[in-house]
Amino acid sequence: MAQNADVLNGQLPLKGVILCCTALPQDVRTGLGEAAAQMGAIHKLDLTADVTHLIVGAITTPKYKYVAKERPDIKVLPPAWLDAVREAWMEGSDVDVDALERTHRLPPFSGLQICLTGFEDIEQRNWISQTAADHGATYHGDLTKAVTHLIAAAPQGQKYTHAKRWGLSVVSLKWFEHSMERGMAVDEAFYDPTMPIDEQGVGAFKRHIRPRTSLGKHGRDGESQGTDAVRKKLRRTASTRLESQSQDMWMDMSAGNVKAAPTEHDQWSHQGDNLPVNDSIAITKPRPSAGQHSPAGQSGLPSDANALFSGCHVLTHGLEGKRLKSVRHVLLQNGATIAESTAMLEDASCAPFFKQRYLVVPHTTRSSSNGLPDVPPGTVIVTEWWVERCVHYKQLLDPIDDALSQPLGYEQTPDFADLLVSTTGFTGVDLRQIAEAVKLMGAVYQEKILPSTTVLVSGVDTVRKEKAFYAHKHKIPVVSAHWMWECLKTKKRASFAKFSLPLPAINPKDFVGDPSTSSPLPSDAASKDSERRGTR
Structure with missing residues (x-):
């Protein structure tokens, strides 16, 4: 029996191989699956x-990009490899599968159309163009709309300007070098020529093959406790990172917006988080998106499956400069997949762990x-404010329930021209964004x-009583925040009476100060305090 098993194994050259396909027509995929x-x-x-092998028809798909970034253990091959194995097998000779994998390995630039700009050294230019051609690309001396990638020595020049205008992928030389090192075309989002050279490529791909663990093997109790401790530490680290991003990364994005001075706390403090639940400063507490769930326990999850934007495939439009760079950086650092085109966004549903476009x-x-x-049907339209708010609240917000996550796009109307709006009870991201929203309304x-x-x-x-x-x-x-959300939704001034808030019982004797010039204070002690720091 053992001898028969050995013979059988020898007759099945792909025993133990687990295949997955991408960018192949259904009939081709079905035929390859049956042959395999x-x-x-x-x-x-x-x-x-x-999965051990990925059979690739085109290298622009989410599956390919995920393998390039996260799975150095997977072998990436064209359909011709499977044909070669089957041909050798049908001939009855010994099939050297490893040798066929080496000779049929998919070139890193397979199918790409590459152009260069800004490289003055002729030898370097010739080396890049020849190496690209040797590894699957077609080189173009002139920039046309057929080009898929422009490799720029610097973010300047006519080719660079036209490529950005046409929506082509514009990358640095480091993208070319790292793609050669990885053996696959790595994610272009990590190689914007405007990024500092030492930041380019950080986190673009893993350089070491991860060890495979047995699904049937369970650790002892002590090992389990150690793992739990590590997970708790990772969650704390992720939370700290989100807070840091919320505080430090968004001032560039708000350049030119209203600078709302803090009223109760510093505008980036999180003391507003300590308010009672019923006093939430958000839009009646922003609700998580319906697509958000905990993926714990699912097999095949990437290492950042618990990241804030994991499973979200994002296409940006209309953002430029520092604002675009900040948005893409935060999305990538928190597990999102950046789509470089509407075609990539359409293919997103085929990606592992897909949640929403x-x-x-x-x-x-x-x-x-x-x-x-x-964009494909079902794509949710959000703004850069949505990205900021998700990071701030540490959850994926549904823009249907969060007015400040939606495009505002106001044309100023007479309805708001005579409005002078002040706020209370808002802090942090809400305070700054609501101030800008008031301005957009024309107030x-x-x-x-x-x-x-x-x-x-x-x-x-x-x-507050004062x-x-x-x-x-x-x-x-005095109105609730819902008055503001109604104005933003209808583009009309909402009724004050409909959203009026009941005020606390007031005893005028508790307050001092000139009623015509300053806000009242609750006590003599508060009056003295106002002399030191000014009445709010």
């Missing part, structure tokens, strides 16, 4: 953790704009409540 099964292989439609546009974009790209944002204020918008259900007294004294309507 005859030779002992297993064919899977999904890219699971146990997103189109990220500037917050000033009109949601009905004719200038938006033609004027006031950092402090004044007698001239038209309306006071509160992010909490209970307004502000309530001041508003009451100057006949200033």
Whole structure:
């Protein structure tokens, strides 16, 4: 029996091989799967953790990009490899599968159309063009719309400008070098020529093959506890990273926006998080997107499967310069997949662990704009503010329930021209974005409540007594944040009465100060304090 098993194994050259295909027509994929099964292989439609070989028709798909970044253990081959194995097997000779894998390895630039710009050294230019051609690419001396990749020595020049305008992939020389090192075309998003050279390629791919672990083997109790400790540490690290990004990375994105001065705390402090649950400063607490779930326990998950934007495939449109760089950096660092074109976005549903497609546009974009790209049905349109808010709240927000995550795109109207808006109870990202939203509506944002204020918008259900007294004294309507969201939704001034907040009972004797010039304070001690730091 043992001898018969050995003979059988020798007759099945692909025994132990698990195949997955990408960018192949269904009939071709079916035929390859049947041929592979005859030779002992297993064919899977999904890219699971146990896949050993990826059969590739084109290198622009999410499956290919994921393998390039995360799976150095998978062998990437063209359909011709399977044909060669089958031909040798049919001849009855010994099949050297390893040798056929080496001779049929898919070139890293297979099918790409490459052009260069900014390389003055003729020898270097000739070396790049010849190496690209030797490894599957077609080299173009002139830039045309047929070019897929422009390798730029520096982010300047006519070719660079036209390539960006046409939406071509523009990468640095480091992308070319790292792709040669990896043996696959690595993700272009890590190689923007505008990035500092030492930041380019960081996290683009893994250089070591990960060890395969037995699914049937369980650790002892002590080992399990150690693993739990590591997981807790990773969660703390991820949380710290999100807070750091929320605090440090978004000032560039808000360049030119209203600079709302802090009222209660520093505008990047998270003390607002300590408010009672019912006093949430968000849009009645932003709700997570329906597509968000914990992927724990699923097989084949990538190492960053628990990342904030894991499974989200994102196409950006209309963002430029530092704002675009910041958005892409935060998305990539938190597990998102960047789509470089609408075609890649359409293919996203074939990717492992796919959840949702997103189109990220500037917050000033009109949601009905004719200038938006033609994206696949079901793509959710969000803004760079949505990215910031997801990071701030550490959850994937549903823009349907979060007005500040949606494109605002206002044309200023007379409805808001005479409005002087002040706020209370907002901190951090909400404070800054709501100030900018007021400006987009055509109203004027006031950092402090004044007698001239038209309306006071509160992010909490209970307004501080001194502000309530001041508003009451100057006949200033006090409304909930829902008034603001209604204005943003309808593009019309909402009724103050409909969203009016009940004010706390007020005893005028508790307050001092000139009612015509300053906000009242609750006590003599507070009055002395105001002399030191000014009345809010």
